[in-house]
Amino acid sequence: MEVYHTSTVVVDCPDTSHSRAFLDFGPGFYVTTLQDQALKYGVRFTNRGKEAILNIYQLTDDLAKWKIIKFERYDESWLDFVTECRQGRVVGDYDIVIGGIANDKVFRTVDLYFAGDISKEECLRRLIFEETNNQICIRSQKVLNECLTFKSSQRL
Numbered sequence: 531m532e533v534y535h536t537s538t539v540v541v542d543c544p545d546t547s548h549s550r551a552f553l554d555f556g557p558g559f560y561v562t563t564l565q566d567q568a569l570k571y572g573v574r575f576t577n578r579g580k581e582a583i584l585n586i587y588q589l590t591d592d593l594a595k596w597k598i599i600k601f602e603r604y605d606e607s608w609l610d611f612v613t614e615c616r617q618g619r620v621v622g623d624y625d626i627v628i629g630g631i632a633n634d635k636v637f638r639t640v641d642l643y644f645a646g647d648i649s650k651e652e653c654l655r656r657l658i659f660e661e662t663n664n665q666i667c668i669r670s671q672k673v674l675n676e677c678l679t680f681k682s683s684q685r686l
Contacts, residue, residue, distance in 0.1 A: 531563060531588070531589050531591055532563070532565075532586060532587070532588060532589075532681075533561035533562060533563055533586075533587050533588075533589045533666065533678075534561060534562055534563075534564070534565050534567075534568035534584060534585065534586055534587070535559070535560065535561045535562075535568065535584075535585045535587065536568045536569070536571045536572045536575070536582060536583065536584055536585070536686070537575075537582075537583055537585060538575055538580045538581050538582065538583065539581075539583060540583055540585060540683045541583075541585045541680075541683075542585075542680040542683070543680070544559045544587075544668075544674050544678060544680075545559065545671060545674065546558055546559055546668070546669060546670070546671050546674065547671075551618050552615070552616055552617070552618050553615065553616070553667070554612050554615060554616065554629075554631060554665065554667070555611070555612070555615055555627035555629070555665070555667035555669075556615040556619075556620045556621065556627070556667065556669065557620070557669065558627070558667040558668050558669035558670075559667070559668045559674055559678075560665055560666070560667050560668075561587060561589065561665070561666050561668070561678075562631075562663070562664050562665050562666065563664050563666070564663060564664050565584075567631075567663050567664065568584055569584065569686065572584060572686040575686075576686065581685065582685070582686040583683050583684070583685055583686065584683060584684050584686055585680070585682075585683045586680075586681045586682050586683065586684075587678050587679060587680055587681055588678070588679045588681055589666070589677055589678050590676075590677040590678075593626065593673075593677065596625040596626055596670070596673055596677075597622075597623060597624050597625045597626070598624060598625065598626045598627075598628065599611075599622065599624050599626075599627050599628070599629075600627075600628040600629060601627075601628065601629030601630060602629075602662070603630070603662050604630055604636065604654075604657035604658070604660055604662060605654065605657075606650070606654060608629055608630065609640065609643070609650065609653065609654060609657070611627075611629075612640065613640075613643075613644070616640075616644070624669060625668070625669055625670040625672075625673050626666060626667065626668055626669065626670070626673060627666070627667040627669065628664075628665070628666050628667075629662075629664075629665065630660075630662040630663055630664070630665070631663050631664070631665040633663065635660065636657065636660050639653055639656045639657060639660075640653065640657075
């Protein structure tokens with residue numbers, strides 16, 4: 531499957547060591563199957579006067595040998611996982627984590643929950659109305675080396 535990663539540079543040899551710790555699914559290399567989502571992410575860079583590069587990869591379809599967790603929607607298990615990861619804790623020994631991204635709108639709701647301004651139940655009630663997008667966090671360098679192939683990049 532074709533996947534995308536937007537950055538300020540060409541990333542032809544992805545690695546997990548350059549990842550930040552406090553992301554939705556913890557440290558790893560993040561890609562999406564949604565090109566439009568990757569393009570919109572590039573606007574964050576260009577709005578700050580930086581260059582935006584869309585990196586395009588081929589991710590093997592056969593990932594059966596890897597330990598994967600997949601979140602189908604913004605539900606309690608997704609919220610609990612993201613809460614832990616956003617606090618800097620690595621949850622589980624997963625090679626790959628798949629699920630919705632906490633974009634600005636979703637994160638505003640989650641942030642209210644983190645701050646104690648709304649309950650978990652209220653947070654989940656609000657998230658039901660949000661359309662789930664897609665992110666894949668590859669946490670294992672071995673998966674990157676064996677399953678992800680750089681195809682091309684383009685300046686946005």
